Amino acid sequence: MYKILLKVKKPIDAELNLMNLSSINLIEKTEKKITNIPLIYKNKKCKVKDIFTIILKKNNLDYDEVFISGSNKFFNYIGYGWEKDHLRIDSDVGSFAAVKMRSGKLIINGSAEDFLGSSMLGGYVHVKKNVQNFLGSAFVGTRSGMTGGTILVTGSVGSFAAAHMRRGLIIIRGNVGKYCAFQMISGTVMIFKSFAESIGISMKRGTIILMSNGKFGKRFEKSGVINFIFLDLLATHMKSNFSVTLPDKKKFIRYFGDKNANGLGEIFLKKG
Amino acid sequence: MKKEIIVENTFAEAFPMKVSRLVITAYTKKWALEAANSFVGFATSVIACGCEAGIESYLEKNETPDGRPGISILIFSMSEKDLAKQILNRAGQCVMTSPTSALFSGNLSDKKISLGKSLRYFGDGFQISKKVGDKRYWRIPVMDGEFICEEFAYQTKGIGGGNFLILGKDIESVLDVTEKAVIQINKLKNVILPFPGGIVRSGSKVGSKYRNLIASTNFEYCPGLKSLVKSKLNEEVGCVLEIVIDGISEVDIKNAMKIGIKTILDTNNENIHSISAGNYGGNLGPYHFKLREILDV
Known part of the structure; x- marks a missing residue:
């Protein structure tokens, strides 16, 4: 397969729409075909060759690897509808990264703006710094949040993370802002550090795992302490597939809610 | 001399049969073995038991889906129908009943056998499904917490x-x-x-x-x-x-x-x-x- 290096030719100081770059999944991997992929920069049509220097090499893997070097917060729609192979970004990205992503891997070594993984269907996204608002939530103009796949954020996340989420897994190792899991329908969100009191508002079903203490009001009712074996399963999956280590299983206090919405969502709060 | x-x-x-591999895990090796022994009990011959089953191997923590000690089981039967029936009955009566146990498939194939997909009804509406990777698991509430069971087992030759x-x-x-x-x-x-x-x-x-x-x-x-x-x-x-x-x-x-x-x-x-x-x-x-x-x- 191929290793494709896309290195930015000149500084990008306005919105760059990379939605069509995902067609790299499906096209023949030749320099000619890649250079002609259409992009939009400063609201004008352009081609990959206008923005990037392309280096194409063979690799010894059974999947293609695409590396983007020199990105910043103007790089929008990276990995939009991504279907297979690995995409690695060496710096920050803009909004709408991994929106409607189907499969494969997206690794972002910097931070991401809004709507990362919105309406995502599958695959794996790892953001090594922070993410702004609407992580894994419903994409603009739609009502369904993430419906599959895994998102790992090493840093912190803004508001409305996992809003309207339907399936999949989001792991946030840092803090999370207001209205996390708003109107969540199913899926799993795991938060390691602080969270706002508005977490899980109007939650119908789904699971929130909280690894540090905090308040979430009387909308959730305490429902006993259990050995949360599912977390063992999750930990093994993360370690074997993504080399991510989750904490050892501990006892968790289980809450059900949001009572105000007759919800049966569950919050697991690490005991002690 | x-x-x-x-x-x-x-x-x-020897004869062609249908087989499935299952993995039972538990809090300790002892309880994984208890569940496994119960599962493979009365499974010596298809002549009267409906299936033939046995313990294939002991699994270390790093070999099981949930990182707990486990036992790998092989269960054989003459037909797809018998195999599915035996697996479901034994999973429900021998594994789900055993303290701290969880049940997973140990092989993959195109032919699925309903496991958690059917056992989930024991949860009486309180069961929860979770998809981890490509597989779906059912969390069924039981008196020691939850019984985790993979949605399907798989049948091979x-x-x-x-x-x-x-x-x-x-x-x-x-x-x-x-x-x-x-x-x-x-x-x-x-x-x-x-x-x-x-x-x-x-x-x-x-x-x-x-x-x-x-x-x-x-x-x-x-x-x-x-x-x-x-x-x-x-x-x-x-x-x-x-x-x-x-x-x-x-x-x-x-x-x-x-x-x-x-x-x-x-x-x-x-x-x-x-x-x-x-x-x-x-x-x-x-x-x-x-x-x-x-x-x-």
Whole structure:
């Protein structure tokens, strides 16, 4: 397969729409075909060759690897509808990264703006710094949040993370802002550090795992302490597939809610 | 002069079966084993048990889906329907009931067997499904917390009825060498020995003088009937035991038979007369495991 290096030719100081770059999944991997992929920069049509220097090499893997070097917060729609192979970004990205992503891997070594993984269907996204608002939530103009796949954020996340989420897994190792899991329908969100009191508002079903203490009001009712074996399963999956280590299983206090919405969502709060 | 153990020029006759591998985990190895032993109980022969099942191997924490100690089980049956029925019944009654247990599939194929998909109804509406990677799991509330069960098990092709017979002077010596062979075969993956302790004493033949019975004692190998029937035992033989092997493939069964027989030959036990095998003339089962061929004699 191929290793494709896309290195930015000149500084990008306005919105760059990379939605069509995902067609790299499906096209023949030749320099000619890649250079002609259409992009939009400063609201004008352009081609990959206008923005990037392309280096194409063979690799010894059974999947293609695409590396983007020199990105910043103007790089929008990276990995939009991504279907297979690995995409690695060496710096920050803009909004709408991994929106409607189907499969494969997206690794972002910097931070991401809004709507990362919105309406995502599958695959794996790892953001090594922070993410702004609407992580894994419903994409603009739609009502369904993430419906599959895994998102790992090493840093912190803004508001409305996992809003309207339907399936999949989001792991946030840092803090999370207001209205996390708003109107969540199913899926799993795991938060390691602080969270706002508005977490899980109007939650119908789904699971929130909280690894540090905090308040979430009387909308959730305490429902006993259990050995949360599912977390063992999750930990093994993360370690074997993504080399991510989750904490050892501990006892968790289980809450059900949001009572105000007759919800049966569950919050697991690490005991002690 | 030291007497050699004879390997008879015969073959074991085996049949195609359906097989599934399951992984049971629990809080400790002890409880994983309890659940596994319960699951594989009363599963010695399809003649009356509906399936043949056994423990394939012990799994370390790093080999199981949830990082807990586990046991790998193989369960064989003659048909897809029987296999699905046996797995579901045993999972529900033997694994779900066992403290701290969880149940996962141990193989993959196109043919799915409903596992958590059916057991979830025990949750009476409080069950929760979770998708981890490509697989769906059911979290069923139980009195010690939750029973985690994978949505499907998977069925593949297997072979049942690989076997060999150990003929010797008396029960003490035959049992001793047979146990040694069982220990060695039990170390192998992809095979199980479904009978108690891996050994059968009641080898059977097809049919009976009684119309309703589909199988009856293999009198040709019963030492107490030598004078009454056309016996296959000579004067020296006073006891016969059998090892029956079910496996995933022909290679697995051949390998298990080879290791088992070699273990017995290596004992050089003077009271062991010969090694033979059970067959039905070659007309029933498509798999013929020729003893001498297996041992490269």
